[in-house]
Amino acid sequence: MTPPHIIAFQLIVIPVLGLLFVRSLYRVLRGYHRHASVIAAVIWLAGALTILRPQITIRIAAALGIGRGADLILYIFVIAFLVSVFYFYSRLLHLEASLTQIVRQLALRDAVSPDTREPEHAITSDRHPS
């Protein structure tokens, strides 16, 4: 097998991904944000592997019946992006509702009714009970 030749892109990106992977691993072992860190670690590892050995994506793509490795990456990203968008929009809606709840409670708690306060210069209405 011919030795893989190293390109500049790999030289720059691999160490960065390596560091990110180590950091995620550290978080998983220490218990900080465990779920997110596991996913992150997997992503950094997968990223580093596919950049080091692009043939991996080609093989997986072929197995799935997709033309190129790059196409596989593209499809995965499009799906992941759309899922993220729906997820965050849903979270946003919940947050907005929660915010409104709090603002409403404050408004109701601090409501001022005409009989509990002395108006500085009361405008008397000319209605009479009939």
Next chain:
Amino acid sequence: MIPAESSADRIFVVVTAFNESRTIADVAQRLLKHYPNVVVVDDGSSDGTSDCVKPLHAHLLQHRVNRGQGAALQTGIEYALSRGAEVVVTFDGDGQHKETDIAALVRPILRGDCDVALGSRFLGHAPGMPFSRRLLLKAATLFTRVTSRVRVTDVHNGLRAFSRRAAASLHLTMDRMAHASEILDQVRRAGWRYREVPVEICYSAYSLAKGQSSWNALRIGSEILVRKVLH
């Protein structure tokens, strides 16, 4: 049915206002001449709207931050109900509505003929309505007929009246402008008897400048559709 003598006291007029310091005092005073219980909900204004109301004999609620007219209405309605309202009227704070139109909205509810009365400018008068606004509202009417399946002539009129039980059943979650469609939707789903009443809308240069842009309408329409999908 509610006896006529006590009716004025039990009618709560909820006025929502966002940066309406120019008009709110006048609106509130005109309302107070006929209705003792006027509830002003200041939706996070930054122009001193609340200060204009404080000297008056009205109820005043303040949202610390702006949440939209739908949210302000819901807050005002909940407050009115907690104070024993038998009829809740919604009214805009920008001076577009006429307080003399309220009686016609409240009458059928007090008589027990319906639970919800909706003001319609197309049944009434709307002098000076820009053509683009008319077109926009017609499109909105069609949209509402399809999505909410409610047949009304004016789908975006802030002048409405609700019986106590109809008001209590409202749970407005769409804070911003889409609340108008949400109200119609909930009224239809709950099966409340509703009718339209002719009212007059006063278009002034001031209120027109604050009105809905067509772009906004597009955004509101898509928001409604997305919400229906997500639920």
